[in-house]
Amino acid sequence: MPDLTTIEDIQTVVDAFYDGMADDPVLGRFFADVDMEAHKPKLYAFWASVVFQTGTYRGRPFDAHLRLGPLEARHFERWLTRFAATVDAHFTGEAAERMKQKARQIAVIFQVKLGIPESDLIVDPSSP
Numbered sequence: 001m002p003d004l005t006t007i008e009d010i011q012t013v014v015d016a017f018y019d020g021m022a023d024d025p026v027l028g029r030f031f032a033d034v035d036m037e038a039h040k041p042k043l044y045a046f047w048a049s050v051v052f053q054t055g056t057y058r059g060r061p062f063d064a065h066l067r068l069g070p071l072e073a074r075h076f077e078r079w080l081t082r083f084a085a086t087v088d089a090h091f092t093g094e095a096a097e098r099m100k101q102k103a104r105q106i107a108v109i110f111q112v113k114l115g116i117p118e119s120d121l122i123v124d125p126s127s128p
Contacts, residue, residue: 003093007054010047013099014040017086026078030068050102051095062110073116076107 004010018040021031042059049057084100 001090001092004051004091004095004099007044007048007052009091010051011040011044012090013087014043014047016090017083018043024078024082027075027082030075047099050106051099062113071110071114071116073111076111076116080104080107 002009004013018031018036021036022028022034024031042057045054045057046059048054080103083103087096087100
């Protein structure tokens with residue numbers, strides 16, 4: 001499998017990840033009222049900035065997640081598991097690993113900011 005190298009690759013991951021998200025038994029309620037087609041350009045810019053350091057994203061992603069409430073460690077665990085599986089289904093390599101690593105780092109930061117107890121933090125759902 002190829003590595004992530006283009007913005008189109010980022011779009012592939014984002015599109016595949018969010019496809020059917022509203023039906024996810026753990027996360028679906030957070031996406032039920034989201035117009036994903038309108039939201040995806042922000043997600044493309046965010047992940048392109050994270051993975052390729054394009055600087056195209058402008059915003060404060062934590063603020064949007066704060067309004068979702070209440071988020072728990074299990075929500076982050078499901079998100080990370082689904083995200084890693086999506087990346088792995090399409091790409092392999094340094095950039096793909098960087099994308100998954102950055103997702104884990106962001107998840108930890110969000111959990112800490114949300115006050116999720118340290119004992120409950122989801123750092124890497126693939127670890128025992």
